[in-house]
Amino acid sequence: MDVSKFNLDKELAALGLDSGLERLTAAAAALDRAFDETVATAVSPDRLVKVTVTGRGDVRELEFDRGIYRTENPQALAATILAALGQAHAAAAAKMQAAYESFQEDLDD
Template identity: 50%
Template sequence: MDPSEFRLGKELSALGLDNELQRSLSAMNAFQAELESITVTVVSPDRQIKVTIGVHGDVRELEFDPGIFRDQDPRSLAAAILATLTEASTAMAAKIAARYDDLAERLS
C-alpha cells in the first residue's frame, strides 16, 4: 500500500506525518507477507500423527506412523487426527496473536 492511495500526501506532508504513515504502511506490508509464510507443526501425544497447517488453517502436511493403522480403529484414528488438527489451530492462533502484538509494538 502506498500513501498516495489515501490521497492525503499534501495534508500529511504539511503536518509532518508523511514519514510516519510510510513507516506504518511498510510495517503492515511486511507483517502481511510474514503472516502468509507462517506454518505450525504439531505431533500427537502418541507421536503417531504429525500435522502442519498454514496461516489460514490449510493442511500443508499430514504424516502417520505406519503402525497407526494396526493400532487404532477408524473412529479412534479420526478422533486423534481431529484432536491434533485442533491443537495445531490453537497453536496457530497463538502465533498470529503474538505477531499482532509485535506489529502493534513496532507501530507505537
C-alpha cells in the same frame, strides 16, 4: 475511480501524516509476511499423526505413521487427527499473536 490522479503523497506530507502512513504500511507488510511465513506442527501423543498448518490456518501437511494401519477404531483415529490439528492451529495462533503484538508496537512507536 482512478485514484492515480490524486497526489496523496504531497497532501499527507502537508498534513504531517506521511511518516505515520509509511510506518503503518511497513508494519502491515510485516504482519502480512508473518502470516505467510508462519508454520506450526503438532504430533499426536501416540505419534501416529503429524499435522502442519500455516499462519493463515491452512493445512500444509498431514503425515501418518505406518503404525496407523493397525488402528481398528476409525472414530479414535478421527479424534487423534482433529486433536493434532487443533494443537497445530493453537501453535500457529500463538506465533501470530506474537507477530500481531509486534505490529501493535510498531504502530505505537
